[in-house]
Amino acid sequence: MRTSTRHCLVSIAAGGLLATTAACGGASADSGKEADRITPTVITSAASGKLDEITWNLPMGEPTTLDPAKVGDYSPSTVEANLCDSLLRLKPDYSYGPGLAKSWTAPDPRTLILNLRPDITFWDGKPMTADDVVHSLTRQQDPKSGSISTALFANVSSIAKSGPLQVTVRFSKPDELFLKLLSTEVGAVSQKAYATKAGKNYGQVAGGLMCTGPFKLDSWKSGQSITITRNPAYWDPTLQPKADKVVFKFITDGNTLSSALLSGQIDGSYEVPLQTMRAVAGSQTGNRHYGIATQSVTLLVASDKSPLADKRLTDALSLVLDRSAIIKNVFGGLASAEKTFIPPAVWQSSQAHKTYRQGFDALPDVPAVDVAAAKKLVAEADPARRTLVVATPAGDQMSMQILTFLQAGAKEIGLDLQIKQMQMVDYSNLFYVPTGRAGIDLMIAFGYIEVPDPLSYAPAFVAPGGLFNWSGYSDPQVTKLLEEAQSTLDPVRSAKLFNQAQARYTATHPVVSVAAPYERMFMNKRISGAPASFAYINIPWAAMIGGTGR
Amino acid sequence: MSTYQIAGALRGGRRRVAVADPVMTAAGCVVALVVLVALLAPLIAPYDPNAVDPAAVYAGPSGAHWLGTDDTGRDILSRLIHGARPSLIAPAAVVLLATAAGTTLAIAAAWAGGWVDRVISGVLDVIFGFPGLIMAVVAATIFGPGLLVPVLAMSIAYVPLIARVLRNSALKERNLPYIAALQLLGTPTWRIWLRHLLPNLLPIVTVQATVGFGYALLDIAAISFIGLGAQPPQAEWGLMVSSGYPGILSGQAGQVLYSGITIVVIVIAFNLLGSGLSRKLLGEGL
Numbered sequence: 023m024r025t026s027t028r029h030c031l032v033s034i035a036a037g038g039l040l041a042t043t044a045a046c047g048g049a050s051a052d053s054g055k056e057a058d059r060i061t062p063t064v065i066t067s068a069a070s071g072k073l074d075e076i077t078w079n080l081p082m083g084e085p086t087t088l089d090p091a092k093v094g095d096y097s098p099s100t101v102e103a104n105l106c107d108s109l110l111r112l113k114p115d116y117s118y119g120p121g122l123a124k125s126w127t128a129p130d131p132r133t134l135i136l137n138l139r140p141d142i143t144f145w146d147g148k149p150m151t152a153d154d155v156v157h158s159l160t161r162q163q164d165p166k167s168g169s170i171s172t173a174l175f176a177n178v179s180s181i182a183k184s185g186p187l188q189v190t191v192r193f194s195k196p197d198e199l200f201l202k203l204l205s206t207e208v209g210a211v212s213q214k215a216y217a218t219k220a221g222k223n224y225g226q227v228a229g230g231l232m233c234t235g236p237f238k239l240d241s242w243k244s245g246q247s248i249t250i251t252r253n254p255a256y257w258d259p260t261l262q263p264k265a266d267k268v269v270f271k272f273i274t275d276g277n278t279l280s281s282a283l284l285s286g287q288i289d290g291s292y293e294v295p296l297q298t299m300r301a302v303a304g305s306q307t308g309n310r311h312y313g314i315a316t317q318s319v320t321l322l323v324a325s326d327k328s329p330l331a332d333k334r335l336t337d338a339l340s341l342v343l344d345r346s347a348i349i350k351n352v353f354g355g356l357a358s359a360e361k362t363f364i365p366p367a368v369w370q371s372s373q374a375h376k377t378y379r380q381g382f383d384a385l386p387d388v389p390a391v392d393v394a395a396a397k398k399l400v401a402e403a404d405p406a407r408r409t410l411v412v413a414t415p416a417g418d419q420m421s422m423q424i425l426t427f428l429q430a431g432a433k434e435i436g437l438d439l440q441i442k443q444m445q446m447v448d449y450s451n452l453f454y455v456p457t458g459r460a461g462i463d464l465m466i467a468f469g470y471i472e473v474p475d476p477l478s479y480a481p482a483f484v485a486p487g488g489l490f491n492w493s494g495y496s497d498p499q500v501t502k503l504l505e506e507a508q509s510t511l512d513p514v515r516s517a518k519l520f521n522q523a524q525a526r527y528t529a530t531h532p533v534v535s536v537a538a539p540y541e542r543m544f545m546n547k548r549i550s551g552a553p554a555s556f557a558y559i560n561i562p563w564a565a566m567i568g569g570t571g572r
Numbered sequence: 573m574s575t576y577q578i579a580g581a582l583r584g585g586r587r588r589v590a591v592a593d594p595v596m597t598a599a600g601c602v603v604a605l606v607v608l609v610a611l612l613a614p615l616i617a618p619y620d621p622n623a624v625d626p627a628a629v630y631a632g633p634s635g636a637h638w639l640g641t642d643d644t645g646r647d648i649l650s651r652l653i654h655g656a657r658p659s660l661i662a663p664a665a666v667v668l669l670a671t672a673a674g675t676t677l678a679i680a681a682a683w684a685g686g687w688v689d690r691v692i693s694g695v696l697d698v699i700f701g702f703p704g705l706i707m708a709v710v711a712a713t714i715f716g717p718g719l720l721v722p723v724l725a726m727s728i729a730y731v732p733l734i735a736r737v738l739r740n741s742a743l744k745e746r747n748l749p750y751i752a753a754l755q756l757l758g759t760p761t762w763r764i765w766l767r768h769l770l771p772n773l774l775p776i777v778t779v780q781a782t783v784g785f786g787y788a789l790l791d792i793a794a795i796s797f798i799g800l801g802a803q804p805p806q807a808e809w810g811l812m813v814s815s816g817y818p819g820i821l822s823g824q825a826g827q828v829l830y831s832g833i834t835i836v837v838i839v840i841a842f843n844l845l846g847s848g849l850s851r852k853l854l855g856e857g858l
Contacts, residue, residue: 030844164576171649201620275820276818276821280821293644295818295821297818297819297821297822299819300822300823301821301822332776344626347626347627347629350626350645351626351629351643351645352628416717416798416799416800417798417799417814419643419815419817419818419819423643423644424805425804426624426644426804426805427624427626427644429622429804429805430623430624430644430805440803441803441804441805442716442717443799443800443803443804444717444799445713445799445800448713490640
């Protein structure tokens with residue numbers, strides 16, 4: 023599955039990836055050898071030509087909603103990021119800066135004051151006010167609104183207007199993460215009057231949207247397309263859309279997508295399936311681009327009752343997982359092996375990146391295949407049962423390949439891994455409906471991290487009650503360190519606390535980190551300028567695209 | 573064997589069976605061959621069908637791997653050979669179950685007549701309205717993936733295909749004088765069914781089952797293709813098409829090609845065999 027709540031945004035990418043910013047148009051990576059020459063990039067070459075229309079594909083299918091309080095998956099976020107500006111703005115290199123809030127101050131550790139830009143108008147021409155901001159943040163906090171971000175507001179005690187263009191957020195305890203959250207959909211601002219009137223239909227086909235972004239929602243033909251059009255009154259001169267219109271299609275079949283990309287019917291797509299990327303190699307129509315990403319592939323223990331909740335067994339599986347073979351054969355070399363489920367891209371743009379790097383480097387290396395050691399661990403663990411069920415979405419070739427390799431390795435150490443294919447809807451439900459995980463020991467998850475901060479992700483895995491902590495992992499010291507890290511506003515000190523927690527849970531937490539795939543994007547040669555990095559999912563990427571004159 | 577049996581379809585059939593039918597013979601040979609392959613799979617397959625080889629992913633045809641390898645380095649030929657077992661056993665189970673139930677219901681309806689016939693026919697009509705594939709998909713979605721549930725669901729769906737045709741034949745047979753004669757002689761009903769009626773219906777049962785087998789094989793393969801039938805790493809032809817499908821884009825079409833061709837050839841073989849049997853046993857084509 024593609025998990026993506028904004029809690030579980032991942033980060034990936036090997037060290038130093040951010041240093042490279044050149045475009046990589048036309049790069050080919052059909053084999054592991056060729057892939058060695060690929061360097062993931064951040065952004066494609068700038069282009070400023072005017073365009074009538076861009077047709078873009080959403081390979082994960084039609085969005086279920088565009089409501090900023092409810093988007094948390096690939097397709098919804100890809101569209102929504104162009105429609106609703108956030109208070110802070112994420113950049114393609116995962117740094118962040120002012121957005122709808124021109125500045126912010128923290129007069130004390132428990133107070134955040136946001137100063138809003140005075141020149142912002144919604145698509146209908148009405149000015150954005152502090153009331154709109156308060157309402158938008160309150161919707162994100164309120165579980166009754168259907169928000170998926172309520173938990174992120176755990177430390178928020180109040181959100182109030184403190185001036186015509188000023189909002190003050192107060193915390194029950196200091197929260198270093200909250201400001202960064204405002205660079206995602208959590209900080210997106212909708213018009214209060216419109217959202218209130220639309221009620222539960224806000225962000226749906228029937229309810230529409232009212233935001234301030236560079237594009238406005240023009241039409242949503244369910245099952246066919248979503249069209250967004252240029253906002254002529256957009257406030258940010260650096261992100262004035264060059265295209266009058268962007269039409270989103272929902273082609274999920276790799277064969278159809280490759281034909282559409284090669285014929286020029288579709289101008290581009292993020293998250294292009296690897297097989298499609300291979301099929302469009304050498305195309306005269308467009309170029310393939312590979313970007314840094316905060317995505318990761320992880321094997322999650324599905325139950326505290328599973329034998330795999332014993333870390334010795336997940337370690338054993340990790341020791342028979344031939345990651346180099348997987349990266350070569352499954353990802354075509356376009357991924358990196360992971361030694362933790364939070365890859366470096368998450369913190370590489372942090373002020374404390376040197377500290378994070380020290381902690382990361384101190385972690386044990388990605389284990390090499392060692393069947394003898396794995397057998398020893400299984401013997402020590404002596405599980406009550408050795409037949410284990412691993413769930414995967416039906417039809418996902420990458421997952422199936424990974425699990426087939428794992429299955430063969432598990433057999434060598436006396437574990438019978440049974441692969442259970444599930445329809446995508448059922449599989450997605452496993453992540454949020456505990457009863458659905460009955461009888462399942464392990465799940466393969468393609469996840470991503472939106473917020474450039476490891477604290478946005480780690481607690482979901484290792485804190486008691488964490489969204490993805492199904493193994494029942496609990497270490498009071500880890501929990502304490504993570505809480506302290508989030509309560510520490512000094513970036514370096516916070517990073518040190520996180521490093522301590524990371525070192526501890528990496529040694530004791532039952533999970534198998536598999537790989538961190540690069541972002542895969544294809545773009546027609548007639549356009550350029552889009553971010554190549556996975557950060558696109560939180561920035562108005564379509565506004566960056568211009569015509570190349572070809 | 574009664575006089576009427578001899579006078580029945582088999583009599584004429586036997587005479588014509590002696591006449592060579594090259595198409596049917598060829599189809600029969602193909603079917604026999606694949607059954608033999610299924611029976612001898614562990615002996616003739618060159619490799620363990622589930623043995624992965626990271627160093628030989630998507631290897632082309634060679635002396636070591638005659639049909640090449642799949643996306644995890646497994647030998648495609650070995651998987652095709654081992655795949656014959658589930659790929660044949662599952663549709664065989666569908667046909668056997670559907671034929672047993674369909675024949676029983678058909679004879680019961682024809683024998684009893686009246687409201688029993690109307691109820692059975694009505695129920696069969698209702699079931700006939702649901703495509704077998706859809707029933708199998710729904711059942712597998714509810715009860716979970718695997719071959720057992722789709723086999724049971726499709727067996728139910730296939731009952732009308734057998735029963736509707738057989739009922740008409742059984743009705744004609746039931747009204748023949750020899751049945752009345754047997755009743756007058758005090759022959760028990762079960763004996764009339766098993767010793768007289770059923771043998772005379774066997775030719776049409778055989779034809780229906782043979783043709784139905786081809787369709788069932790295709791449906792089971794389709795169920796596995798969408799992930800609701802055979803589960804990895806099992807070698808099964810439909811599952812092989814599914815797992816090989818993404819490779820087509822990058823020019824690795826071997827697995828899909830070989831498993832797809834195998835399915836098509838076997839289905840055609842069963843259909844031709846059914847047609848041939850129909851001509852030989854019933855004196856009419858399908």
